[in-house]
Amino acid sequence: MAVAAIIPARYGSTRLPGKPLALIDGKPMIQHVYESASKARILDRVLVATDDQRIVDAVKKFGGEAIMTSSLHASGTDRIAEVARGLKHEWIVNVQGDLPFIQAATISRAVQPLRRNHAIPMGTVCNAIYDEDEWRNPNIVKVLMDRAGLALSFTRSPVPYVRNANVVLTGNDNGKPARRVWGFRHLGLYVYRREFLFKFARLRPTALEQIESLEQLRAMEYGYRIHVARVDEHSVEVDTAEDLKRAAQYLNNAAN
Numbered sequence: 345m346a347v348a349a350i351i352p353a354r355y356g357s358t359r360l361p362g363k364p365l366a367l368i369d370g371k372p373m374i375q376h377v378y379e380s381a382s383k384a385r386i387l388d389r390v391l392v393a394t395d396d397q398r399i400v401d402a403v404k405k406f407g408g409e410a411i412m413t414s415s416l417h418a419s420g421t422d423r424i425a426e427v428a429r430g431l432k433h434e435w436i437v438n439v440q441g442d443l444p445f446i447q448a449a450t451i452s453r454a455v456q457p458l459r460r461n462h463a464i465p466m467g468t469v470c471n472a473i474y475d476e477d478e479w480r481n482p483n484i485v486k487v488l489m490d491r492a493g494l495a496l497s498f499t500r501s502p503v504p505y506v507r508n509a510n511v512v513l514t515g516n517d518n519g520k521p522a523r524r525v526w527g528f529r530h531l532g533l534y535v536y537r538r539e540f541l542f543k544f545a546r547l548r549p550t551a552l553e554q555i556e557s558l559e560q561l562r563a564m565e566y567g568y569r570i571h572v573a574r575v576d577e578h579s580v581e582v583d584t585a586e587d588l589k590r591a592a593q594y595l596n597n598a599a600n
Contacts, residue, residue, distance in 0.1 A: 346388040347455055348433035349381050352420030353441045355396040359584050364399050364441050366582070368591045371406075373582060374399060376444035378408045384448035386455050387437065393420075393427045419559055421534075425545040428538065435459075436541050440532030444591055445579040445598075453573040454535045457493065465540035466563055467571040468495075470528040471578060472513075479526035483583070485558060487530040487572055495570040498558050503527055528574070532581065534560070540568070 353374050357363040364374040374392060382390050392403045395415040403410035411430075417423045420438065428436045435455060439446060454469045470487050473479045479486070482500040489495055497503070504513075504527065513525035536544065544563055553561040563570060580591045 345435070345459070346433040347386055347435045347437060348389040348391065348428070348431050349384070349387045349437040349439050349451070350424040350427050351377055351381065351390070351392045351439045351441050352423045353392050353394040353396075353399050354420070354423075355394070355399060357583075360582070360588070363582065364394070365402055366588055368444055368582075368588065369595050372402050373444050373588075373591075374402060374441060375406045375408070377439060377441055377446065378403065378406070380444065380446045380448075381437075381439045381451065384451040386448075386452045388433065389431075390439075391427060392441075393423045395423070421541075421559060422545050425541055428541055431538075434538055436536045436538060438534040438536070440581075442582045442587075443532060443579065444582060445594065446533065447575075447577050447579070450531070450533065450575045450577045453575050454533055457571045457573060458535055458537065461571075463569075464494075464571045465537050465568050466544070466560075467535040467573065468560065469531045469533055469573045469575045469577075471531065471575055472525045473527045473529050474523060474525060476526055478529070485530040486527045489528070489572045493571050493573065495560075495564065495572050498530055498556070498560050498564075500556055500558070528572075530560075530572075531575070531577065544568075 353364040365372045392410040393413050395413050400410040411427050413423050413426045424438050454467050458464050458467050478484050480502045486499055486503050488497045514522040550562050550565045580594045582591050
């Protein structure tokens with residue numbers, strides 16, 4: 345039962361044009377994402393899916409595998425579905441191109457629940473939010489889960505709403521003492537069963553999905569469950585020029 349990771353990479357990012365080729369410590373970001381994902385032993389293959397020859401050339405230059413796709417896709421999911429049709433892997437992992445330091449353990453944690461429970465068609469990951477400002481930031485997507493780890497909702501709003509301040513969420517951060525958790529941040533990584541990916545790409549977008557600009561809400565509105573694995577990863581997501589600076593600092597701190 346093979347697992348393939350596909351990294352959708354679009355040159356025309358709204359907030360950071362040319363984002364996949366933006367340099368972090370002298371390397372294009374797409375190279376950081378590719379090399380980080382390739383460390384996950386659970387993956388049998390890693391590919392980049394793009395509609396821009398400049399990205400194909402950059403990937404080939406560092407020895408990676410890239411496939412050119414249609415320029416008409418409305419989303420990264422549509423782009424990876426096009427590539428997945430040419431593969432025979434049972435599970436497809438969508439590794440977002442804005443996660444340059446995605447951890448191998450995070451990818452494994454996302455895949456394992458789908459291997460154990462064949463009734464789950466889709467999976468993703470989250471981590472704890474310890475900072476109130478991050479919890480209130482609409483650019484950070486929040487997720488609520490039930491006790492089985494299945495998603496109840498994804499939203500840009502600060503959830504859960506604190507009506508009763510006497511009850512708090514707590515969590516451990518890499519062995520440190522438990523501290524208050526404001527909520528849970530959704531990380532841009534998805535795992536799909538192969539056939540469900542194709543079905544999902546054919547579903548019509550929903551109003552709630554478009555209001556929040558969160559594609560995963562489409563699956564939930566059509567009645568499909570999403571497993572959310574909790575991980576300890578607290579690396580950088582890059583959407584802006586300021587995030588690029590944070591990514592360079594993160595890499596510098598990791599080296600020291």
